[in-house]
Amino acid sequence: MLMFEVVPVTPFAQNATLVWCDETQEAAIIDPGGEVDRLLNHLATKQLKLVKILLTHGHIDHAGGAAELKATSGAPIIGPHKADQFWLDGLGQQSLMFNFPEAQPLTPDQWLNDGDQLALGNSSLQVLHCPGHTPGHVVFYNSESKIAQVGDVLFAGSVGRTDFPKSNQQDLIESIKTKLFPLGDDIQFIPGHGPRSTFGEEKRNNPFVGSQQFG
Numbered sequence: 001m002l003m004f005e006v007v008p009v010t011p012f013a014q015n016a017t018l019v020w021c022d023e024t025q026e027a028a029i030i031d032p033g034g035e036v037d038r039l040l041n042h043l044a045t046k047q048l049k050l051v052k053i054l055l056t057h058g059h060i061d062h063a064g065g066a067a068e069l070k071a072t073s074g075a076p077i078i079g080p081h082k083a084d085q086f087w088l089d090g091l092g093q094q095s096l097m098f099n100f101p102e103a104q105p106l107t108p109d110q111w112l113n114d115g116d117q118l119a120l121g122n123s124s125l126q127v128l129h130c131p132g133h134t135p136g137h138v139v140f141y142n143s144e145s146k147i148a149q150v151g152d153v154l155f156a157g158s159v160g161r162t163d164f165p166k167s168n169q170q171d172l173i174e175s176i177k178t179k180l181f182p183l184g185d186d187i188q189f190i191p192g193h194g195p196r197s198t199f200g201e202e203k204r205n206n207p208f209v210g211s212q213q214f215g
Contacts, residue, residue: 002123002142004149006190007042009035010100012061017149017190019140020048021121028052028120030140030149031062031192032069034101039065040072052120055079055108056151057137058087060094062192064103076109078118081129084136086166112138128179132172133160141183148189154180156197159208176202176209 005018010033018039020027027048032039043050050073055063057080066077087094091103112118114129118140128139133152137160141148152160154176162169180189185200204210 002120002125002145002147004145004147004190005042005046006196007035007039009033009038010061010064012098013193014061015149015190015192015194016065018042018046018048019120019125019142019149020046021123024121025049026051026121028054028075028118028125029069030054031056031151032065033061033063034065036065036068036072039069050075052118053077054118054125054140056139056149056192057134058084058091059134059152060091060098060100060103062151063088063091063106064095064100067104067106077106078108078110079112079127080108080134080138081113081131081136082111083131083166084134087134087136114138130172130175130179132162132168132170132175134164135166135168135171137175139180141187143183146184146187148180148183148187150180150189150191152192154189154202154206154209155191155193156195156202157206159206160192173209181209 009016014033017030095103116127118125125140
């Protein structure tokens with residue numbers, strides 16, 4: 001089974017997520033936005049072997065530490081969808097804009113598409129392409145653990161911003177309603193920032209996408 005641990009990083013308290021197979025100890029880090037030494041220390045404490053670096057999208061607080069983590073560990077960078085290449089090309093500019101440590105533009109070792117499966121030890125993560133916050137945003141889902149890492153698509157009581165270049169609010173709402181909610185009310189999700197919730201809770205009470213909004 002896959003295990004998950006959240007490690008908030010960067011001044012934006014972005015939820016970098018350690019995910020690992022409890023049988024093989026093979027691990028991935030989803031959205032290493034920064035504080036790479038801290039993330040590596042967490043891996044070492046748990047005696048985990050980092051084999052993949054996964055990105056939900058190309059914003060600096062999610063991808064800013066990816067190149068450094070790859071250089072240190074040798075693990076490949078996988079994701080997001082290719083539509084976010086322009087964000088990854090601009091990581092240096094983003095780091096200056098938000099006063100983050102300098103980040104270099106990067107191209108992942110592998111782009112992801114909707115429906116892809118990523119092996120991790122004896123388990124796997126399903127990839128869902130969920131555009132809206134960014135055009136290439138992806139979500140990582142494990143049915144066995146009933147957990148999804150949704151990046152900045154959905155939050156407890158809120159949804160992702162759509163005031164960035166190539167963001168689209170209609171696409172975002174459609175992603176949540178047609179890709180995430182059908183996974184099941186009991187699925188727990190880890191957002192890019194803030195506390196966990198479940199799709200059922202958000203379907204019932206989230207003022208942006210819940211039953212109060214859509215009936």
